[in-house]
Amino acid sequence: MTEVAEAVVHIDDDRFKVTEWRFAPGAETGWHRHGHDYVIVPLTDGTLSLDLPGGGKAEAQLRQGVPYSRREGVEHNVINGSATAPLAFLEVEVMDDATAHRRRATMEALMTAFNSRDLDALMACMAEDCAFHSAAGPGAEGVVHRGRAAVRAAYAAVFDTFPQAEWGKGAHHVEGDTGLSTWQFRGTTRDGAVVDVRGCDVFTFAGDLISLKDSYRKARG
Numbered sequence: 001m002t003e004v005a006e007a008v009v010h011i012d013d014d015r016f017k018v019t020e021w022r023f024a025p026g027a028e029t030g031w032h033r034h035g036h037d038y039v040i041v042p043l044t045d046g047t048l049s050l051d052l053p054g055g056g057k058a059e060a061q062l063r064q065g066v067p068y069s070r071r072e073g074v075e076h077n078v079i080n081g082s083a084t085a086p087l088a089f090l091e092v093e094v095m096d097d098a099t100a101h102r103r104r105a106t107m108e109a110l111m112t113a114f115n116s117r118d119l120d121a122l123m124a125c126m127a128e129d130c131a132f133h134s135a136a137g138p139g140a141e142g143v144v145h146r147g148r149a150a151v152r153a154a155y156a157a158v159f160d161t162f163p164q165a166e167w168g169k170g171a172h173h174v175e176g177d178t179g180l181s182t183w184q185f186r187g188t189t190r191d192g193a194v195v196d197v198r199g200c201d202v203f204t205f206a207g208d209l210i211s212l213k214d215s216y217r218k219a220r221g
């Protein structure tokens with residue numbers, strides 16, 4: 001009968017999972033595929049015996065405190081190759097950033113709502129305490145619209161100014177509490193003037209919702 005290595009989870013949040021693996025002599029993890037990039041930090045010296053896909057085998061020497069990294073997709077069964085000595089290492093997995101994932105979804109929903117001219121859906125992306133700094137205006141920040149009523153009115157004014165408008169080529173990035181959406185705006189005003197420019201929004205997030213939409217557009221001329 002094979003003995004299974006003991007897994008002790010020390011950290012499990014939306015950025016990192018840190019697991020200490022303790023192997024009695026001959027113990028093994030069982031077959032697994034790594035779903036994330038990871039770093040191994042040996043806590044002991046030791047010899048790992050590895051079962052590899054396709055029936056291959058390999059050995060790896062562990063040196064206490066000497067780390068190594070691997071990428072997502074590694075598949076193996078890991079065995080303590082020693083008949084007498086226990087072995088242990090820390091596995092540090094880099095998790096998908098769940099918060100950034102949800103915030104990107106908010107940015108996509110906002111662009112979809114602009115394209116479908118849906119004010120309720122737009123406001124569903126905005127935080128309770130929100131602001132919109134428009135691309136053009138007399139001040140350094142364009143025009144500042146603060147509070148849900150003012151932001152909603154400003155979004156309605158965009159639709160009023162551009163009876164036809166399309167936000168395309170959307171790309172969305174999140175870093176910390178800041179989001180960046182780039183896009184191409186194509187709109188026609190009531191007078192028939194066409195605006196066709198690249199632009200971006202710099203967002204500030206509060207939780208999964210947008211507390212500030214700060215807009216920038218290229219100026220042709």
Ligand code: NI
Pocket residue numbers: 032034076078
């Ligand atoms: Ni593994």
